[in-house]
Amino acid sequence: MNLLKEYELKNLKLKNKVVMPPMCMYSSDSEGYVKDFHKVHYGARALGGVGLIILEATAITPNGRISDNDLGIWSNTQIPGLKSLVDIGHKNETQMGIQLAHAGRKCTAQCEYTVAPSSLSYDETYRLPKELTKDEISLIISQFQDAAKRADEAGFDMIEIHGAHGYLIHEFLSPLSNTRTDAYGGSLENRTRFLREILAAVKKVWPSHKTISLRISATDYLEGGLVTKDLVKIINEVKPFIDIVHVSTGGLLPAKIGLFDGYQVEHAKIIKQECNIPTITVGLINDFELAENILNENKADLVAFGRKLLREPQFILNAIYKNKYEYDFPVQYERAYRYRSSDQVKTL
Ligand SMILES: Cc1cc2nc3c(=O)[nH]c(=O)nc-3n(C[C@H](O)[C@H](O)[C@H](O)COP(=O)(O)O)c2cc1C
Numbered sequence: 001m002n003l004l005k006e007y008e009l010k011n012l013k014l015k016n017k018v019v020m021p022p023m024c025m026y027s028s029d030s031e032g033y034v035k036d037f038h039k040v041h042y043g044a045r046a047l048g049g050v051g052l053i054i055l056e057a058t059a060i061t062p063n064g065r066i067s068d069n070d071l072g073i074w075s076n077t078q079i080p081g082l083k084s085l086v087d088i089g090h091k092n093e094t095q096m097g098i099q100l101a102h103a104g105r106k107c108t109a110q111c112e113y114t115v116a117p118s119s120l121s122y123d124e125t126y127r128l129p130k131e132l133t134k135d136e137i138s139l140i141i142s143q144f145q146d147a148a149k150r151a152d153e154a155g156f157d158m159i160e161i162h163g164a165h166g167y168l169i170h171e172f173l174s175p176l177s178n179t180r181t182d183a184y185g186g187s188l189e190n191r192t193r194f195l196r197e198i199l200a201a202v203k204k205v206w207p208s209h210k211t212i213s214l215r216i217s218a219t220d221y222l223e224g225g226l227v228t229k230d231l232v233k234i235i236n237e238v239k240p241f242i243d244i245v246h247v248s249t250g251g252l253l254p255a256k257i258g259l260f261d262g263y264q265v266e267h268a269k270i271i272k273q274e275c276n277i278p279t280i281t282v283g284l285i286n287d288f289e290l291a292e293n294i295l296n297e298n299k300a301d302l303v304a305f306g307r308k309l310l311r312e313p314q315f316i317l318n319a320i321y322k323n324k325y326e327y328d329f330p331v332q333y334e335r336a337y338r339y340r341s342s343d344q345v346k347t348l
Pocket residue numbers: 021022023024025056057099162164165215248282283284285304305306307308
């Protein structure tokens with residue numbers, strides 16, 4: 001069972017290839033602090049056997065939040081709460097990542113104004129963002145850098161830069177949301193500048209042995225928007241700064257998306273092959289068999305299960321039990337997963 005085999009990438013030594021992808025829980029307070037909810041929520045998935053948990057989008061600055069209840073990493077006072085989540089993961093042999101995010105024009109938190117590369121709103125229900133000045137861009141780059149330092153101090157094994165789903169970095173990348181005429185707009189190379197500068201700044205402070213992931217939307221699903229071959233170029237350009245790509249799609253603007261099981265897997269495969277970089281695939285992967293085929297066909301290196309893990313935090317252990325695989329269960333739950341002596345235990 002490939003999915004349950006160990007995986008190594010730099011400092012990451014994962015006990016299996018199951019990833020919990022970042023999922024906003026909007027359960028913090030207006031100051032962005034970790035609450036008991038987060039400890040229970042992430043602790044349950046760690047106990048459930050997930051190899052790598054990537055914490056939800058965590059804002060690098062207050063007006064980079066999606067909502068008033070996002071987790072935050074803009075202040076040193078937020079480090080101890082985040083560290084408590086890392087410790088919970090580590091105690092259960094789960095490695096811990098955190099997604100560093102700026103919501104850009106999709107911020108709905110209470111703040112004076114929202115920002116974006118260009119003064120274009122997502123739709124009529126969102127505020128019209130302020131176009132960022134060069135100085136404001138530099139400030140946000142330094143806020144990503146400070147957030148990476150705090151993530152290291154909290155003990156995270158990996159950071160994931162949120163470059164997907166129509167948030168600030170994606171807004172710079174796509175020609176549909178970036179109509180700037182300076183060095184940050186126009187050509188694909190210019191639109192990539194903001195991402196490149198963030199990654200370069202982060203790389204300076206994030207320990208070189210630790211892993212950096214980049215989450216991207218491989219397509220905007222819109223005419224005139226980004227397509228997978230653009231992302232291949234972007235990733236090839238920023239490759240020296242990153243170790244793995246977490247491949248999602250969409251979110252820039254409302255669009256029609258054809259949904260089916262594993263609907264984003266082909267994008268992960270293209271990026272893995274054409275950029276020669278490890279990928280995490282995600283999106284309606286709800287069973288072991290599909291995940292196993294993806295890995296066996298070398299379409300991705302790790303598989304993330306989002307809503308499945310919200311519904312069923314124990315699904316990995318239950319699948320192992322049902323299939324009678326030889327596997328070390330959490331010691332506290334050992335009795336619940338002990339096989340009968342007559343059962344044929346299968347090696348992985
Ligand atoms: C409740 C919820 C919150 C989410 N929040 C985030 C987030 O913070 N950052 C992100 O990149 N994606 C976010 N996503 C997208 C998921 O990471 C994942 O890509 C998506 O749910 C598809 O995978 P699935 O079909 O396995 O759920 C969220 C999805 C859900 C359902």
